[in-house]
Amino acid sequence: MSSQPVVSVRTYALVFASLLFLTALTTTVAFVDLGKGMHEMAALTIAVCKAVLVILYFMHVRYSDRLTWVFVGAGFFWLLILIGGTMDDVLTRPQLSPSTASVPAQAYPR
């Protein structure tokens, strides 16, 4: 947007450093036992933080108009609809996974 201010090099450098730090963090945390189901949560949380930093500062969304925010949000929100609807089915099925269902693997020759 030409009406946006020019973002300073210092801001970019701070974001850059934060991104590298968060990368190191997510890698380190992966090797530590956090308890059941927490790894996915931790990894996704850190990834989301990194993505938000890139979007707000590198992609200038912090300084953009509301219409831009709507389209940024819409993309991710729609993805959540896809994941949510599919996982609703997957999580409420009676069997644990397709491969524990009754048909043996030999029934499908590869």
Place this chain on the structure above:
Amino acid sequence: MSKVEAFRQHHFEDVEQQHEASWLGMWVFLATEVMFFGGMFACYFVYRHWYLQAFASASNHLDVLLGGINTAVLICSSFTMALAVHSAETARRKPLIAFLLLTIVLGLLFLGIKFYEYHTKFEEHLVPGSSFRFEASLARPAEIFFSFYFAMTGMHAVHMIIGIGLLTALIFKARRGRFSAAYHTPVELTGLYWHFVDIVWIFLFPLLYLVGRHL
């Protein structure tokens, strides 16, 4: 006609409208890309839920060091891309070209490391298909994991290659003096694209390389 006016296309009232339209258009396109990659992420989450043990075991066969280095390389390239846009905004042609070149070099470095990784996976018989070999009880879901690994990183690599092509075109235009503080829309839009490709990798790295590393 001012220098900026020369870039106004005939169907727009003024340069401001043209710039706003281009900016919005790029974001709409990026929303489509979110849904495009998102389809693969949705499938990934389903199978990770069902086959966590196999996914963890398969993920441990990926090289965390190379993956981590590649992540850092891409983050650096986003930084240089942001600096390129900054140079265009402040009408400094030589730094603009330098940062675009640096971004390309980092992108090529990423691709080089990636293809080296693909090569080692091939040697280790981890490419899905008839040559796939894995520990027997987890082999079948592990093959699904590697199908995702190749499909998702492969599609990401295709987008990187396109991005490098766009950056190259930008360098040619910049050298001819096409960009100024008032008009540098192609640089901005390519920047948005490049940052988006970086964001995809920001999610791919932990979801592919860091599953079950604590085991």
Place this chain on the structure above:
Amino acid sequence: MNLSEIERREHYLNVNYGIRSWLFTTDHKRIAWLYLLSVTLFFFIGGLFATLMRIELMTPQGDLVQAETYNKLFTMHGVTMIFFFLVPSIPAVLGNFLVPMMIGARDLAFPRLNLASWYIFIIGGAFTLMAAAAGGVDTGWTFYTPYSSIYSNTHVVLTVVGVFITGFSSILTGLNFIVTIHKMRAPGMTWFRLPLFIWAHYATSIIFVLGTPVIAITLLLVGLERIFRLGIFDPALGGDPVLFQHLFWFYSHPAVYIMVLPAMGVVSELIACFSRKRIFGYSVVAFASLGIAVIGFLVWGHHMFVSGQSVHAGMVFSFLSMVVAIPSAIKVFNWTATLYKGSISYDAPMLYALGFIGLFTIGGLTGLFLATLGINVHVHDTYFVVAHFHYIMVGGAVMGYLGGIHFWWPKMTGRTYPEIWARLAALIIFIGFNLTFFPQFVLGYLGMPRRYHVYPPEFQVLNVMSTAGASILAVGYLLPLLYLVWSLRYGAVAGANPWRARGLEWQTPSPPPTENFERTPIVTEGAYAYEKDPEEIYSLGKPAHV
């Protein structure tokens, strides 16, 4: 205005001659014509496949074609009609032509992307036709795995590549419309003064942009699975075919709203003009379009009730499918209320609009039967489903398309079509359509499965009725092809506003100049101001700044 005056005045058709001026045009109006010719070709190709199917189905035995061939026919009929006719028809033909004009702009935001979208459409179509010529594909247009990804021996990859490529044509069109409507409205053209045709196309574009990429990646994964033996949907590896269906229907359900929302937009324009009244509840209808687009993304599992999807998911999707019917019903109520005490005339476009309202209502109500879990178990994969979607797609979307083509034909060509033939054709289409598809509701309810080329002898009478209806329908579709082409040369010359309609597109000559408006319009009134004279509504601003 006489013919020689028309011929002397420069407009978008005569400003340049020769094939290059058409193949390299960036004028949205010419691109609309490129699409018109392409989708008409695909319509008749898809119709040819349907004709062969209906001839086979006249007898209970398989005598015209083998089972495998029949499978290819219904697949190619579905792929051609959906991806190459219904999805592009109204948006890429009428939308491309009218969106800039209705908002007072000189072109879409990205004219070169517009041309690119047509070329992409043609390339995708070429791949698909090549697949058909090479022997076709037999998976059904739904490409369910693992048959499509592993076991089918037909040209799946070629076909999915064609559909994948064409998807980008949709995405670019939607992107163009969204940016154009946001950024290029004329002075005074606020959101709530926009014609409902524009609201409908905006809502459709949301679906284009957010839905199409998902089918793109899904078909790409099927192709990769076939070529590289990746194992994403392979049950032998623990893959889940139902997962494919989730991804497939995430786009393909909203796709049906891509097909019907633009037709609803056309119907709003037609009902207003031929009742000489404002649309009742304008803003409600506008929000209903958006509502259909958004809620339409939440219901895809209603195609999967008996697939192995969980009962819980089935209940959620069933409930949401009831909810999505509400904005559609609201539109039907509002159109009806518009007709009430209106000054109705029965020109051909109005016949199509009225036909739409009736047939869409039947199609929509039968959709509710299908959304009901208990009923769905019995009628899933029967002719009941086939009848339901043809009532919406053919009785709805195609009638809306034909009504729009007739209504805006004078604007696009500067000629009027022969009204008597047009009304006759509309009537023939209406009768032929109902004779073709109503018996199919009965057949489905009685248990005849879809996608079978043989059936028990007790179903023959209804099948023969259906085929007879199809032959009448075919005549009905051929008539407009003939008289519209005839009118290009021999039709009466049309003025700027032969229907005395409101709307910016009627404030400029027929055919319009390349820049659409000689002076940028200034809008001071909402859409459908039929109680006022056009001269009271529009003023013209500065000369168009070229």
